[in-house]
Amino acid sequence: MLVFSHFVYASPVNVNTSSGEEVAQALNGIGSVKAQRIVEYCQKVQCKQPEDLLSVKGIGVKTLEKIREDLRFED
Template identity: 40%
Template sequence: MFRVRFASLFFVICSLFFGYTQSAIAAKVEATAAVAGAAQQSGKLNINSADAAAFQDQMIGIGEAKANAIVQYREENGPFSSIDDLLEVKGIGVKTLDRNRDKLSVE
């Protein structure tokens, strides 16, 4: 909920400084709200669409470097077919995966 409000505020500020139209701002806010709503409904982090910030925020034991490594691996090798594919990412081990398995999804 905080992210949606922050995004709304961010786009309003951008419109003042950069001249974005109100319809462009509304479309961006709706898209942000839809993504946030989808994440809240499932309650799990989709490892094929999450960004580095989401990995870092929602996974135990994942800092900036490992979060970036996950995104980079996905960009270079394509989408993950299972949660266990995270073990292929350098720095992600069995213990880290097991601590986070119930928070993750592949959609």
């Protein structure tokens, strides 16, 4: 019997330079609306660390912990 498993490993996404669509694709559990909020917020304040995203509507501590490893802030 053969068992196949499909896992997708995304590269961390730079929330300061990526589009809303790129952020939504890279961050598990983040849809297009929250992704666009993240992008717009980081364009205004140049996010430097994961905790900066706690100021984005819809991003709380639990969500941040889920996406933390997939976030990048510098090139």
